[in-house]
Amino acid sequence: MSAHMDRSIETTLSVNGTPTTRRIEPRQHLIDFLREDLGLTGSHTGCEHGVCGACTVRVDGKIVRGCLTLAVQMAGKRVDTIEGLSDSGEIAELQRAFHERNALQCGFCTPGMLMAAQDLILRHPHATRDEIRDHISGNYCRCTGYQAIVDAIETVLKAKAVATDKRR
Amino acid sequence: MKAPPFAYRKATTLAEVFELLDTHGDGARLLAGGQSLLAALNLRLSSPQILIDITGIPGLTGIKVANGTVTIGALTTHAEIERSPEIAHMLPLLAQAAPHIAHVAIRNVGTIGGSIALADPAAEWPACCLALGAEFVIAGKTGNRMVHARDFFQALYTTALGPAEVLTAIEIPVPAAGSRSAFVELTRRRGDYAIVGVAATARMDGDVLNGVQLAFLGTDQTPVLAKSAMAEIEGKNLSPVLIAAASKALASDLDPGGDAYSTAATKMHLARVIAGRALAALAA
Numbered sequence: 001m002s003a004h005m006d007r008s009i010e011t012t013l014s015v016n017g018t019p020t021t022r023r024i025e026p027r028q029h030l031i032d033f034l035r036e037d038l039g040l041t042g043s044h045t046g047c048e049h050g051v052c053g054a055c056t057v058r059v060d061g062k063i064v065r066g067c068l069t070l071a072v073q074m075a076g077k078r079v080d081t082i083e084g085l086s087d088s089g090e091i092a093e094l095q096r097a098f099h100e101r102n103a104l105q106c107g108f109c110t111p112g113m114l115m116a117a118q119d120l121i122l123r124h125p126h127a128t129r130d131e132i133r134d135h136i137s138g139n140y141c142r143c144t145g146y147q148a149i150v151d152a153i154e155t156v157l158k159a160k161a162v163a164t165d166k167r168r
Numbered sequence: 169m170k171a172p173p174f175a176y177r178k179a180t181t182l183a184e185v186f187e188l189l190d191t192h193g194d195g196a197r198l199l200a201g202g203q204s205l206l207a208a209l210n211l212r213l214s215s216p217q218i219l220i221d222i223t224g225i226p227g228l229t230g231i232k233v234a235n236g237t238v239t240i241g242a243l244t245t246h247a248e249i250e251r252s253p254e255i256a257h258m259l260p261l262l263a264q265a266a267p268h269i270a271h272v273a274i275r276n277v278g279t280i281g282g283s284i285a286l287a288d289p290a291a292e293w294p295a296c297c298l299a300l301g302a303e304f305v306i307a308g309k310t311g312n313r314m315v316h317a318r319d320f321f322q323a324l325y326t327t328a329l330g331p332a333e334v335l336t337a338i339e340i341p342v343p344a345a346g347s348r349s350a351f352v353e354l355t356r357r358r359g360d361y362a363i364v365g366v367a368a369t370a371r372m373d374g375d376v377l378n379g380v381q382l383a384f385l386g387t388d389q390t391p392v393l394a395k396s397a398m399a400e401i402e403g404k405n406l407s408p409v410l411i412a413a414a415s416k417a418l419a420s421d422l423d424p425g426g427d428a429y430s431t432a433a434t435k436m437h438l439a440r441v442i443a444g445r446a447l448a449a450l451a452a
Binding site: 007009025026027029032048049050053056062063064065067068069070072073075116119133134135137138139 | 169170171172173174175176178199202203206207209210211219221223247267270271272273274276277357358359
């Protein structure tokens with residue numbers, strides 16, 4: 001076995017609810033692990049120094065930068081990616097609103113943007129437009145100018161508020 | 169870019185950390201939240217042989233209040249501080265500063281201990297600690313020692329931490345009743361490192377500001393207490409004339425260097441602008 005392999009560490013984590021065990025090289029960040037080892041290419045590798053937000057995923061329910069997280073650090077943790085949130089239907093309304101509002105063009109930032117937007121919807125359901133902008137300030141979009149993204153997130157927040165009021 | 173290869177060990181006790189630091193010396197780096205370290209590794213600005221992950225060591229997280237002191241474990245995240253009711257109540261300066269640290273996804277992981285140990289001159293926590301008179305608990309093989317924030321930040325990315333020591337907690341005295349605080353920071357984009365920023369605290373006795381502390385970030389190689397400006401204001405009624413005098417005094421407190429975006433003169437001007445805003449907020 002090569003020295004390279006000797007340095008890998010057997011790591012067990014949950015990915016979108018599926019227990020997963022792999023030998024992981026310490027230097028590999030979470031996004032490369034998800035994309036290259038598990039084939040989950042929805043999360044994007046962008047700037048790789050924590051600026052652009054294209055790699056946003058959820059670890060134990062909190063959004064993190066996948067490029068500033070080592071995959072070996074994920075032992076025993078639950079990782080949720082855009083594939084998981086999409087397949088479960090959790091973000092169906094957001095996806096519909098992004099589509100209807102033209103809140104994406106090239107789509108590179110969209111998975112990270114949806115992860116950040118869903119985090120806001122879960123934690124701060126009454127967010128104002130300014131608060132929406134603040135919350136997604138760590139996610140860069142180079143196509144849309146953000147207006148449509150803010151519109152889409154606001155649409156979902158308002159629809160949820162109306163639905164909550166009706167249930168009362 | 170990708171980080172160069174390194175080994176990884178997750179320590180479960182401080183004793184294990186000291187042993188690994190002994191073995192690997194300069195080749196080892198401590199990994200807490202990693203929000204600056206992993207960026208530096210990905211950019212290949214640093215190439216340690218081994219990362220010692222300290223996040224599995226019990227007892228290094230959480231916020232406790234006892235005997236007039238707030239103790240914040242070094243591994244407490246920026247987000248935990250931002251959302252803590254105890255912090256909002258007892259150390260509002262920290263609650264005011266937290267939203268300025270990067271972005272939500274980074275605040276969820278980055279730690280106060282990591283920020284202080286790295287000592288980036290444009291970071292928020294070091295300046296807040298200086299303004300609040302914080303002391304740092306530093307663990308070594310032979311026991312703990314305390315270092316005051318005034319003595320901790322020594323030069324660019326250089327602190328009082330020894331090579332075989334670990335910052336384990338931050339102790340901050342609860343400010344006296346009637347204390348006020350303000351945190352003002354200017355950035356080019358939301359969440360960027362500060363162009364300049366200021367952490368300000370004072371007591372308002374009637375119309376008079378006492379115990380004024382103004383700690384600047386982003387101006388010098390370390391956070392700086394603006395002692396001349398503080399002396400100008402101390403024990404006086406805040407007025408536009410007094411703010412102007414304090415702003416003028418900043419010339420002897422701060423020595424900002426220019427960078428790619430702002431000249432030294434611009435930074436000094438902006439430092440004066442935010443000093444005025446912070447003082448007005450304190451007196452408001």
